[in-house]
Amino acid sequence: MTTSDTNIQLYLVTDEAACLGRDLLWVVEEAVQGGVTMVQLREKTLGTRAFIERAKRLKDILLPYQVPLIINDRVDVALAADADGVHVGQSDMPFEILNKMLPPEKIIGISVENERDVLEAEQWDISYLGVSPLFETPTKTDTKVPWGLEGLRRISEQSKHQLIAIGGINLTNAGSVMQYGASGIAVVSAICSATSPYETAFRLKSMLQSQAISDNT
Template identity: 70%
Template sequence: MQLYLVTDENACLGRDLFWVVEEAVKGGVTMVQLREKSLGTRAFIDRAKKMKDILLPYNVPLIINDRVDIALASDADGVHVGQSDMPYEMLKDLLPPEKIIGLSAETKEDVLEAENWDLTYLAVSPLFSTPSKTDTLRPWGMDGLKWVKANSKHPLVVIGGLNETNTAEAISNGAEGIAIISAICSAISPFEAARYLKFLINKIEKI
């Protein structure tokens, strides 16, 4: 969860998605979320299975965005849902108990409601405004992250506009994990981008 890559094929700039992900994992990514908004179900399952096969030797968990059916069919390690996706109670009934469950929180009400649930992590979304996520509410910012840290029992992942300039600050203000899209997927070297972000995270955690 420390360095969490969220896939975006468009952000890979024409390069093979699986190559980008494996390079990022070699560089230090510790969790991968496969996010596909336009693939059909069968193609999504095939892609998830292939991604799981790539990640397995590195012991990196695969999380599926939104689609519980895809997560089950591909035996992914867990699922990430937003506020408009499947309700937590239903999700918990469908998934085996060992699976990872992540939930996006876009408002203070979302954070407080999530206190009733057994989540693996809560995603503070978006931390900053970003072109990758245009359907979200006002960004939390660092003050918002501090509020969530003070009011949530869950490990926190931050997503939205994270890169090498603000990762250390986010970790310092309570984030256990940094979710990255374009700062790795669009980097000239996904390996080097991931390695430097991991270095920044480890540097703060040792202080």
């Protein structure tokens, strides 16, 4: 299971509270039009039926842009909405069970919070590792010590997987993150709380592309 045919450079993780009263689906579409290449729907408070309905609506929005929809944690919701994949943390469903439940073409992303997590994931056929948290962030309060840029570099040197860095990433540090081995960045409030989700996504995407060109020259 790989993401070799999918651009995961700019990954938006949704947070309805961070949208500051604006419609979540509007924020996501604005961000996708600006350059977001993958979207994770994260809902901690919705009931199952409402979560599935929102996932289906979001998938309909993303489909014309060919942007994959990833569901956070809830494999049942991902299957019911026929989402493109699932992202799980270390306290969520074990990979061995998750892998049996999902069709082989689905994307699987797993958060890694320490060196042991990284080593364990080497034996798995997954799409990407979520390096979490890279920096301190107010959107997640239950995480381990931040990896930092040097931690990201260490992971890139020992892991075969694509790395998506998440946590405290914004316009001021996104370029540096790519220099230290990330395949892409995941952002939450940097886009969801932006005055213009489109503008911020566009600027982030331009920065990432410029860094990619610089790395290849």
